[in-house]
Amino acid sequence: MSNSTADKLIFLGTGTSQGVPVITCDCEVCRSADNKNKRLRTSLYVHVQGVDMVIDAGPDFRTQMLANAIQNIDCILQTHEHQDHTGGLDDVRPFNHKNQKPLDLFGEKRCLQAIRREYAYIFRKKKYPGAPEIMLHEIHAKPFVFNGIEIEPIRVKHWNLPIFGFKIGNWAYITDASYIAAKEMKKLQNLDILIINALQHKPHYSHFTLAQALEVIAKLQPKRAYLTHISHRLDYRIEQEKLPPNVSFAYDGLTIPL
Numbered sequence: 600m601s602n603s604t605a606d607k608l609i610f611l612g613t614g615t616s617q618g619v620p621v622i623t624c625d626c627e628v629c630r631s632a633d634n635k636n637k638r639l640r641t642s643l644y645v646h647v648q649g650v651d652m653v654i655d656a657g658p659d660f661r662t663q664m665l666a667n668a669i670q671n672i673d674c675i676l677q678t679h680e681h682q683d684h685t686g687g688l689d690d691v692r693p694f695n696h697k698n699q700k701p702l703d704l705f706g707e708k709r710c711l712q713a714i715r716r717e718y719a720y721i722f723r724k725k726k727y728p729g730a731p732e733i734m735l736h737e738i739h740a741k742p743f744v745f746n747g748i749e750i751e752p753i754r755v756k757h758w759n760l761p762i763f764g765f766k767i768g769n770w771a772y773i774t775d776a777s778y779i780a781a782k783e784m785k786k787l788q789n790l791d792i793l794i795i796n797a798l799q800h801k802p803h804y805s806h807f808t809l810a811q812a813l814e815v816i817a818k819l820q821p822k823r824a825y826l827t828h829i830s831h832r833l834d835y836r837i838e839q840e841k842l843p844p845n846v847s848f849a850y851d852g853l854t855i856p857l
């Protein structure tokens with residue numbers, strides 16, 4: 600049921616795990632009227648060669664599907680199992696109904712085990728009628744193909760947790776990284792587009808700071824880079840103008856033609 604419109608990416612969410620604004624916070628960014636300071640949980644819609652994919656389905660999934668009028672998803676690519684990346688999986692039901700089949704989800708073993716545990720009702724043998732239908736596919740640290748699209752998982756570390764970024768064609772998406780080994784950095788050279796996480800200025804144990812993300816970008820030299828998984832400690836307008844010319848903060852709804 601895919602459509603054949605031009606290849607593109609849409610940032611469905613660009614916020615860190617609590618989103619922005621943060622509940623109960625009255626900081627400048629959380630009170631900001633600027634839409635670019637409103638960040639749902641991190642997720643990316645991908646449309647390539649007629650195939651619709653979403654990278655991560657966090658707790659804002661339903662809102663994101665509606666806000667961007669997403670009409671189809673053929674699969675979900677899961678970077679890791681944290682709730683801000685998996686919390687929306689119950690809301691794949693409309694796509695089950697529309698396509699009359701389970702939704703394919705790709706993730707590594709530990710991630711799939713967590714999804715099975717947290718969504719036990721989905722994977723029960725005799726399940727409640729109307730529960731979501733998700734087909735889990737285990738992936739490893741090597742390229743795989745879905746509907747003719749080659750997808751290369753990129754290994755990064757999220758504190759001590761090994762998680763995946765994804766490279767498709769000449770662009771790559773890395774979120775929740777705090778470390779990328781040299782071997783993986785090699786796979787990210789000469790990209791047209793690199794999307795990478797940048798949390799805040801202050802050092803953090805499991806996420807790149809803005810300075811660390813810019814350092815990775817400077818090493819890899821992609822034609823363009825976009826920052827995502829951003830906290831309420833970075834104001835779009837104030838920070839954007841300090842960035843190098845090939846780097847931008849992503850914001851919710853930002854669409855990039857491929």
Ligand SMILES: [Zn+2]
Nearest residue numbers: 616681683775
């Ligand atoms: Zn996250």
Ligand SMILES: [Zn+2]
Nearest residue numbers: 624626629831
């Ligand atoms: Zn705040």
